[in-house]
Amino acid sequence: MNQSAKDGIGAYLVKHLREYGLLFALIAIMVFFQVVTDGTLLKPVNITNLFLQNSYIIIMALGMLMVIVAGHIDLSVGSVMGFVGALAAVMMVSWNMPVWIVIPICLAVGALIGAAQGYFVAFWRIPSFIVTLAGMLVFRGLSLWLLAGQSIGPFPKSFQALSNGFIPDLFGVGKPNVTALAAGVIAVAVLIWMGLQTRARNARYGIEDEPTAFFVLRNAIVSAGLMFVIWKLSGFRGLPNVLISMVALTVVYAFITERTTLGRRVYAIGGNEKAAKLSGIKTERLAFFTFMNMGFLAALGGLVFAARLNTATPKAGFGVELDVIAAVFIGGASMSGGSGKIIGAVVGAFIMGVMNNGMSIMGIGIDYQQVIKGLVLLAAVFFDVYNKQKQG
Amino acid sequence: MSALLEMRAITKTFPGVKALDQVNLVVRKGEIHAICGENGAGKSTLMKVLSGVYPAGSYEGDILYDGAVAQFRGIRDSEDRGIIIIHQELALVPLLSIAENLFLGNERAQSGVINWPETFRQTEALLKKVGLSEAPGVQVGKLGVGKQQLVEIAKALAKDVRLLILDEPTAALSESDSQALLDLLLELKAQGVTSIIISHKLNEVRRVADSVTVIRDGTTVSTLDAHAEQITEDRIVRDMVGRDMANRYPERERRAGDVVFEVANWNVWHPEHADRQIIRNIAMNVRAGEVVGIAGLMGSGRTELAMSIFGRSYGRAISGEVKMGGKRVDTSTVSRAIDAGLAYVTEDRKSLGLILDENIRKNTSLANLAGVSARGVIDENRETAVAEKYRAAMRIRTPSVFQKVGNLSGGNQQKVVLSKWLFTEPEVLILDEPTRGIDVGAKYEIYGIINELSAQGKAVVMISSEMPELLGMCDRIYVMNEGAFVGELAAADASQERIMSLIVTE
Numbered sequence: 071m072n073q074s075a076k077d078g079i080g081a082y083l084v085k086h087l088r089e090y091g092l093l094f095a096l097i098a099i100m101v102f103f104q105v106v107t108d109g110t111l112l113k114p115v116n117i118t119n120l121f122l123q124n125s126y127i128i129i130m131a132l133g134m135l136m137v138i139v140a141g142h143i144d145l146s147v148g149s150v151m152g153f154v155g156a157l158a159a160v161m162m163v164s165w166n167m168p169v170w171i172v173i174p175i176c177l178a179v180g181a182l183i184g185a186a187q188g189y190f191v192a193f194w195r196i197p198s199f200i201v202t203l204a205g206m207l208v209f210r211g212l213s214l215w216l217l218a219g220q221s222i223g224p225f226p227k228s229f230q231a232l233s234n235g236f237i238p239d240l241f242g243v244g245k246p247n248v249t250a251l252a253a254g255v256i257a258v259a260v261l262i263w264m265g266l267q268t269r270a271r272n273a274r275y276g277i278e279d280e281p282t283a284f285f286v287l288r289n290a291i292v293s294a295g296l297m298f299v300i301w302k303l304s305g306f307r308g309l310p311n312v313l314i315s316m317v318a319l320t321v322v323y324a325f326i327t328e329r330t331t332l333g334r335r336v337y338a339i340g341g342n343e344k345a346a347k348l349s350g351i352k353t354e355r356l357a358f359f360t361f362m363n364m365g366f367l368a369a370l371g372g373l374v375f376a377a378r379l380n381t382a383t384p385k386a387g388f389g390v391e392l393d394v395i396a397a398v399f400i401g402g403a404s405m406s407g408g409s410g411k412i413i414g415a416v417v418g419a420f421i422m423g424v425m426n427n428g429m430s431i432m433g434i435g436i437d438y439q440q441v442i443k444g445l446v447l448l449a450a451v452f453f454d455v456y457n458k459q460k461q462g
Numbered sequence: 463m464s465a466l467l468e469m470r471a472i473t474k475t476f477p478g479v480k481a482l483d484q485v486n487l488v489v490r491k492g493e494i495h496a497i498c499g500e501n502g503a504g505k506s507t508l509m510k511v512l513s514g515v516y517p518a519g520s521y522e523g524d525i526l527y528d529g530a531v532a533q534f535r536g537i538r539d540s541e542d543r544g545i546i547i548i549h550q551e552l553a554l555v556p557l558l559s560i561a562e563n564l565f566l567g568n569e570r571a572q573s574g575v576i577n578w579p580e581t582f583r584q585t586e587a588l589l590k591k592v593g594l595s596e597a598p599g600v601q602v603g604k605l606g607v608g609k610q611q612l613v614e615i616a617k618a619l620a621k622d623v624r625l626l627i628l629d630e631p632t633a634a635l636s637e638s639d640s641q642a643l644l645d646l647l648l649e650l651k652a653q654g655v656t657s658i659i660i661s662h663k664l665n666e667v668r669r670v671a672d673s674v675t676v677i678r679d680g681t682t683v684s685t686l687d688a689h690a691e692q693i694t695e696d697r698i699v700r701d702m703v704g705r706d707m708a709n710r711y712p713e714r715e716r717r718a719g720d721v722v723f724e725v726a727n728w729n730v731w732h733p734e735h736a737d738r739q740i741i742r743n744i745a746m747n748v749r750a751g752e753v754v755g756i757a758g759l760m761g762s763g764r765t766e767l768a769m770s771i772f773g774r775s776y777g778r779a780i781s782g783e784v785k786m787g788g789k790r791v792d793t794s795t796v797s798r799a800i801d802a803g804l805a806y807v808t809e810d811r812k813s814l815g816l817i818l819d820e821n822i823r824k825n826t827s828l829a830n831l832a833g834v835s836a837r838g839v840i841d842e843n844r845e846t847a848v849a850e851k852y853r854a855a856m857r858i859r860t861p862s863v864f865q866k867v868g869n870l871s872g873g874n875q876q877k878v879v880l881s882k883w884l885f886t887e888p889e890v891l892i893l894d895e896p897t898r899g900i901d902v903g904a905k906y907e908i909y910g911i912i913n914e915l916s917a918q919g920k921a922v923v924m925i926s927s928e929m930p931e932l933l934g935m936c937d938r939i940y941v942m943n944e945g946a947f948v949g950e951l952a953a954a955d956a957s958q959e960r961i962m963s964l965i966v967t968e
Contacts, residue, residue: 341817
């Protein structure tokens with residue numbers, strides 16, 4: 071029952087294989103594609119592209135993680151994203167509405183759609199699989215109708231900046247972008263400082279923590295990786311706007327899930343809904359909230375995606391829900407709810423993104439890409455289940 | 463009589479733990495053999511070795527079955543030889559009929575096509591044998607737990623059982639269902655079926671067992687022969703815990719204050735069948751520092767009463783009033799009930815009380831997250847300190863509050879549930895079967911905690927199927943039958959006979 075502290079490094083690694091495995095898998099995949107694409111993967115332009123291409127997946131993965139932790143699933147996010155993109159296009163291009171009105175309306179519409187689905191799931195106890203399957207069909211149909219089968223664009227410059235804009239270099243150097251470098255240094259410092267804080271607290275309460283060598287090694291790798299990416303970015307056009315919003319959202323959602331009563335309660339309903347309910351937790355309201363939140367983030371994803379392509383197409387968001395859900399499961403969330411981490415979902419999304427990008431550069435056909443992504447998802451979840459069985 | 467089964471010097475080790483150490487067990491042909499021991503003593507491990515769940519070669523020692531060494535490689539192997547285990551959690555498919563369940567995996571079929579007439583004919587014969595008067599086509603999920611238990615036994619009989627092993631068969635049964643089951647065991651014994659029964663209920667053991675083997679900490683402590691000597695419950699308890707338990711219920715200074723909790727005109731209807739009244743006109747009161755029991759058979763509505771009061775968690779069309787300290791309070795949602803000072807410790811801690819995958823700390827704070835947070839942000843240090851405080855006060859035996867509660871023993875899990883509710887600082891605690899499925903030593907500790915609470919002036923309502931427990935712990939006992947209170951007894955006047963007679967004469 072009790073794992074004694076003397077178990078040593080090997081045992082620690084075995085117990086936490088999943089967390090390290092995810093990080094190393096990402097690194098291994100990046101190294102692999104870096105080699106087979108003759109260094110194209112980590113070119114500054116391509117790194118920038120990686121962020122731009124995957125931002126909407128990551129944004130939606132944040133919401134999907136909460137939905138899955140609460141013990142549900144949302145299959146409609148791809149359609150909702152497409153629909154909101156279409157709605158934005160119609161409002162801005164066909165009706166000439168100003169950007170600063172369109173964006174809040176679109177986000178509100180997304181939240182409303184999520185709320186509508188959440189209403190049936192939470193208060194009528196219809197399985198989320200069915201409700202959101204219905205939502206997927208409804209909103210795919212509605213976006214076709216909105217766009218009348220056509221693509222609509224281009225968008226005003228200020229809207230495009232949502233995705234394609236970059237933070238200007240405040241120090242005026244330009245190349246390398248000093249603002250980006252400074253941000254990177256600060257991020258690394260904050261990461262290490264927070265890690266040390268947690269370590270100090272764990273030590274105070276006698277919680278088993280990773281061995282010092284691991285802590286140093288892991289932080290060294292993460293910091294080096296981060297600085298490397300930032301260095302590359304600063305050699306191109308600096309920090310993309312969307313990277314900033316992504317990081318900010320990730321931090322906010324990590325905080326919500328790990329530190330707030332709201333987050334704790336979401337984990338509780340996923341872990342044991344009946345026990346949570348009998349502990350005074352308003353389970354219906356929380357499930358409703360996770361769907362509303364998902365709708366909001368799907369709308370944001372839709373705007374970012376549309377802004378990047380500079381056009382809204384009827385095909386936008388097609389099949390994206392699968393990528394988002396796959397990212398969350400690759401990131402270690404459990405199908406039955408109650409466990410999973412924001413950072414896992416983000417890394418999972420990056421793994422999918424790097425694979426997409428790398429395989430495209432290599433010129434692998436979309437057919438094989440799908441096969442490979444499917445197998446990676448299966449492998450990741452199999453790894454989880456296998457680990458759990460071995461430990462239990 | 464010769465031995466049907468002999469397990470010799472069985473030793474089974476898991477990484478780091480010796481679960482069984484030189485255990486010996488001799489079961490004679492045609493007897494009922496009881497195995498007693500605290501939770502974690504190694505009873506289930508022993509049965510898993512016997513049935514081949516841990517295959518031959520993964521343990522040391524020999525199993526002699528019918529006089530020859532047997533090497534079971536899996537459950538199928540042992541079942542082929544007539545050894546059948548009925549686990550505590552029944553292995554029936556609720557949506558299938560009795561007949562389908564009885565022959566599941568053992569279908570009466572020719573080349574894969576089921577012979578239904580034959581299946582039904584045999585089902586009827588088997589149901590008659592176990593004394594269950596239900597049609598073979600009835601869905602198992604529609605039967606009560608007692609009847610489902612009988613279906614399990616019939617299923618074992620369908621496989622030509624020679625050695626029937628029952629793991630805590632009466633844990634979830636009412637008094638009358640338990641009696642019926644024990645009678646059936648005696649009946650089967652007369653027909654030549656040998657059984658092993660694992661049980662915590664010593665009065666039942668005494669009633670049916672021909673011999674008793676007591677296991678403690680993975681070794682055999684004693685084997686008692688009911689025909690050679692008088693087996694007393696005290697003797698078994700002493701062997702189980704390794705010390706004398708002169709008093710199974712700790713002493714408490716009884717001192718009741720003012721009435722703090724009152725329920726009046728409480729009526730509840732069934733959540734699905736709108737015409738079925740589950741609770742009828744219940745009125746009760748509890749004083750500060752008082753421990754009040756609710757006795758009644760399973761299905762009499764005790765849990766439904768508690769849950770309907772606690773945030774209307776059961777039933778519909780609920781009417782009546784709840785008063786705390788003389789003032790009417792709103793208990794219409796769980797959080798309002800908690801705010802009013804009520805706490806309800808459920809009878810089913812695993813599925814209703816705990817989040818098994820989370821640690822002690824997170825389970826402790828679950829019902830009062832506001833108590834460890836400021837403006838919605840959890841202060842993890844404070845949360846840890848709170849959990850540590852209760853871990854120490856409750857004597858939860860774990861190295862830290864970061865242990866997953868799923869890995870704790872039943873007694874420790876129950877202490878975590880109690881911690882969770884004490885942290886909400888309730889005035890009134892309703893404890894539903896607080897000692898179900900936990901071993902003798904831990905029970906004593908739970909009783910001690912209840913006494914401490916009453917000494918602090920809390921009002922405690924205790925629901926229990928074990929009458930001796932109510933008699934030993936309570937100041938007053940309400941007797942419940944078919945959704946209504948049929949009597950109220952002061953501790954001094956109460957006895958098992960009086961409680962039963964109140965229930966049956968109604």
